[in-house]
Amino acid sequence: MTENTVLQLGNPLLRQIATPVTVFNSPEFLDCLSSMQTLMESGNGVGIAAPQIGVAMQIVIVASRPTNRYPDAPEMPATILCNPQLEILDPTLIKGWEGCLSVPGIRALVPRYQAIRVRFQDREGKSQQIDLKDFPARVFQHEFDHLQGLVYLDRIESSRDIVAESEYLKLIAH
Ligand SMILES: [Zn+2]
Numbered sequence: 155m156t157e158n159t160v161l162q163l164g165n166p167l168l169r170q171i172a173t174p175v176t177v178f179n180s181p182e183f184l185d186c187l188s189s190m191q192t193l194m195e196s197g198n199g200v201g202i203a204a205p206q207i208g209v210a211m212q213i214v215i216v217a218s219r220p221t222n223r224y225p226d227a228p229e230m231p232a233t234i235l236c237n238p239q240l241e242i243l244d245p246t247l248i249k250g251w252e253g254c255l256s257v258p259g260i261r262a263l264v265p266r267y268q269a270i271r272v273r274f275q276d277r278e279g280k281s282q283q284i285d286l287k288d289f290p291a292r293v294f295q296h297e298f299d300h301l302q303g304l305v306y307l308d309r310i311e312s313s314r315d316i317v318a319e320s321e322y323l324k325l326i327a328h
Pocket of ligand 1: 254300
């Protein structure tokens, strides 16, 4: 069942482990994709994962683009990644700001790998591969964590790396 809102931190469905997509043209799969897209866009998000709408399937969308939440994000076409597998290309961990549609009102600095390769299936079930670095790599790693029942707050080094969104907006307004 898909929700028509993004699940919020504390909802146990966000802590489920997602299972692989096996049928790529079922009404449930297509309905899930369209709900994910709608809720990501209406929330000005740059990515979303199926568990955030209550569906424990391995589907993420990465859609880096400048929004009022991420004014400096690079533009890339929205990419649907099913059953993704992560390979680390550059193990350097870089701290950068993240937020989450499931955790409104705060931002935190999160260490992520700088460059990754992702093998995945597209919405037709065809095998694909994409190399990502910097911000889009960060977005993918954030969404990939949702498939394991993790949120970005599970990855921070210190509670001092958490700020209110209003303070984050001041920090980036330079
Ligand atoms: Zn998130």
